[in-house]
Amino acid sequence: MKKKTSVTGRICMALVFLFLYAPLIYILFFSFNDSNSTSLFAGFSVRWYKTLFTEEDIIVALRNTLILAVLSSVIAVVLGTAASIGIDACKKGWFRTGIMSVTNIPMMAPEIVTGISMMLLFVFVGRLVNKSDVLGFPTLLIAHVTFNLPYVILSVMPKLRQVDPHLPEAAEDLGMKPVRAFFKVVVPEIVPGILTGLIMSFTMSFDDFIISYFTSGPGFQTLPIAIYSMTKKRVKPDMYALSAIMFVCIFILLVVYNFVQARSQRREKK
Amino acid sequence: MKNRVFSAKAASAPYVVWSVLFVIAPLVFVAYYAFTGSDGGFTLVNISKFFSAYFDTFIRSLWYGVLSTIICLIIAYPFAYWLAHSGASVQRTCVMLVMLPMWMNFLIRTYAWMNILQDTGIINAALSKLGFDTVHMINTGGAVIFGMVYNFLPYMILPLYSIMTKIDPSMLDAASDLGCSKLQSIIKVVLPQSVPGIVSGITMVFVPSVSTFYISQKLGGGSFDLIGDVIERQFTLSYNYNLGAALSLVLMVLILVSMFFMRRFSDADSDGEVLM
Numbered sequence: 001m002k003k004k005t006s007v008t009g010r011i012c013m014a015l016v017f018l019f020l021y022a023p024l025i026y027i028l029f030f031s032f033n034d035s036n037s038t039s040l041f042a043g044f045s046v047r048w049y050k051t052l053f054t055e056e057d058i059i060v061a062l063r064n065t066l067i068l069a070v071l072s073s074v075i076a077v078v079l080g081t082a083a084s085i086g087i088d089a090c091k092k093g094w095f096r097t098g099i100m101s102v103t104n105i106p107m108m109a110p111e112i113v114t115g116i117s118m119m120l121l122f123v124f125v126g127r128l129v130n131k132s133d134v135l136g137f138p139t140l141l142i143a144h145v146t147f148n149l150p151y152v153i154l155s156v157m158p159k160l161r162q163v164d165p166h167l168p169e170a171a172e173d174l175g176m177k178p179v180r181a182f183f184k185v186v187v188p189e190i191v192p193g194i195l196t197g198l199i200m201s202f203t204m205s206f207d208d209f210i211i212s213y214f215t216s217g218p219g220f221q222t223l224p225i226a227i228y229s230m231t232k233k234r235v236k237p238d239m240y241a242l243s244a245i246m247f248v249c250i251f252i253l254l255v256v257y258n259f260v261q262a263r264s265q266r267r268e269k270k
Numbered sequence: 271m272k273n274r275v276f277s278a279k280a281a282s283a284p285y286v287v288w289s290v291l292f293v294i295a296p297l298v299f300v301a302y303y304a305f306t307g308s309d310g311g312f313t314l315v316n317i318s319k320f321f322s323a324y325f326d327t328f329i330r331s332l333w334y335g336v337l338s339t340i341i342c343l344i345i346a347y348p349f350a351y352w353l354a355h356s357g358a359s360v361q362r363t364c365v366m367l368v369m370l371p372m373w374m375n376f377l378i379r380t381y382a383w384m385n386i387l388q389d390t391g392i393i394n395a396a397l398s399k400l401g402f403d404t405v406h407m408i409n410t411g412g413a414v415i416f417g418m419v420y421n422f423l424p425y426m427i428l429p430l431y432s433i434m435t436k437i438d439p440s441m442l443d444a445a446s447d448l449g450c451s452k453l454q455s456i457i458k459v460v461l462p463q464s465v466p467g468i469v470s471g472i473t474m475v476f477v478p479s480v481s482t483f484y485i486s487q488k489l490g491g492g493s494f495d496l497i498g499d500v501i502e503r504q505f506t507l508s509y510n511y512n513l514g515a516a517l518s519l520v521l522m523v524l525i526l527v528s529m530f531f532m533r534r535f536s537d538a539d540s541d542g543e544v545l546m
Contacts (some may be wrong), residue, residue, distance in 0.1 A: 009352035011363070016349050020371050020423065023382035026392070030385075039392075041384045079285050086282020101283070102289045104529045108473070108529060110481030112498050116505055117296035120303055120515060146292045149285065178277075203373055209484075214505060224375055231381050231488070243378045250373045254366050262362060268519075 024247060031240035038235055058242065061226035068137075069223060072144035073201035079145070081194055082154030085186075087153070088160045115214035118143050119238055122215065135217035143215040144205045151204060152197035155243045159193030171255040191226075300522075303515035316516030324500055324517065331496040334411070335480030338418035341466065342426040342475045345419070350430035350467075351460065354437075365431065372424050377484060380417055384488050387413055396425055409491030417485040418475075425474035433467030434460065469532050497521055 005013070013088035031049070035042035052058065078144075084100075090096045106114055119135070126134025163186055171181035216225055230239055307313040320328065326348040371379065385391055387407040407413055433451050437460060445455035483498030490491060504514030 007354045007358050011350055013349055016345060017367060019420065020368070023379045023386065024371060024374060026382045026386055027378065037389065039390060071418050079288060082281040083285030084333055086279050089278035099286065102293055105293050110520055110525060112483065112501055113522045114483045115298045116501065116518055117506065117512060118292065119512065120299040121296040124299060142292055207375065209371060209377060224377060227375055227377050235381055239378060243374060247374055250370060254370060258362060258366055
């Protein structure tokens with residue numbers, strides 16, 4: 001079996017990448033624009049990178065986004081891993097089918113529907129307790145944990161199924177208490193799944209706009225929401241500078257992640 | 271032994287409670303608001319508006335969603351095939367490169383496309399420099415579809431790629447040994463086995479396309495309203511929650527029904543399977 005793609009194939013693949021990266025290259029280029037336009041290039045400058053660090057609301061929004069992403073992904077991982085263990089222990093039946101169907105809902109439903117459905121709930125509860133400004137950090141956190149949970153469960157469950165059920169039994173036979181056996185034997189096996197769930201949750205939460213848009217209030221803005229309100233008016237290259245910085249960070253993270261993964265794969269082969 | 275199974279099952283209790291409170295209850299609220307008027311009484315007015323006042327918008331959303339899904343499939347299928355038949359390190363790098371744009375804020379990327387496609391943008395500037403006529407691209411239906419294809423293409427590529435790496439390459443060899451041409455072996459061997467990937471790719475592109483609201487605002491210039499735009503406005507501008515809920519409910523039911531048939535078609539077992 002030869003592992004080689006034809007020249008046509010390679011050209012077409014390159015074209016797809018050009019398509020995917022055109023706006024990113026554009027963003028990178030215009031982030032160095034000297035004027036405050038995002039379509040007419042007036043000369044090279046790094047002024048937008050400098051002004052970025054003086055813009056209070058962007059920095060606050062970035063901080064908010066990070067807090068939200070860390071908290072929601074950690075909560076989702078704890079709840080989701082526990083849930084996976086519980087679901088895995090259940091035999092196939094109505095309970096298991098039901099719970100897996102419910103898990104699929106936030107992934108299957110259009111984001112706008114998830115967003116407005118939660119908003120309706122929050123506004124309703126807010127009216128019950130006579131609070132008109134119920135939308136804010138707590139509601140955002142609840143919403144983010146909710147849409148992160150399916151990703152955690154769907155990355156942990158397959159790993160759990162791979163665990164040999166005799167392993168914890170063996171550990172118990174050798175005198176471990178069940179809980180300790182679980183943490184010593186099962187948990188290390190499912191750590192890769194937990195990590196995948198954590199990373200996916202973090203990025204989903206960091207990047208989410210649509211659901212956050214409906215479940216957030218004026219008191220707590222995340223970065224995507226701040227960007228949205230800025231793109232309603234004319235965007236200045238400072239937004240492009242911010243995106244360029246984020247692009248570089250994500251790029252480095254991905255390269256490192258890939259490197260680590262490639263190394264562990266090679267080690268597994270050995 | 272029994273005791274252990276029970277305590278393991280109990281671990282899912284918080285999640286069950288969470289799901290009931292924040293997945294099921296909100297959907298009940300959507301249904302409740304959809305069938306009530308602003309006075310709280312039962313009414314079908316809002317639901318019926320979907321089929322009267324907003325039916326054209328809905329048909330447009332559906333049409334754009336279908337078109338962008340088909341275009342994504344046409345681009346992604348050969349791409350995924352070629353990728354799955356590249357060397358291991360090429361595959362790893364390319365998958366990373368496909369995923370990278372997904373992690374950049376889609377609002378900014380769409381805004382950049384708006385800059386690129388506009389009448390005074392770089393494409394038209396280049397065209398007029400070269401002596402060609404400029405092309406009006408922004409604020410057209412085509413630009414909206416273009417934006418959808420751009421934003422959701424990775425969601426088509428990744429499931430297709432992951433299913434194609436699972437196809438046993440010796441089957442392709444066998445097909446060619448038995449006299450199949452390359453195209454024949456793709457149609458007879460690769461295509462049938464990649465159906466689950468096609469199905470999850472289609473759902474992952476179609477659902478966000480049909481319900482989007484930002485892309486149409488930026489690249490359609492407001493004159494190509496989609497159903498997502500209408501829903502969004504009910505919650506952020508006109509504060510008609512009941513109408514917004516009704517439109518969302520119909521949209522969601524239609525999506526769920528079409529997905530049910532898609533799943534039937536592919537016999538996909540969804541229990542704990544990651545889509546990507």
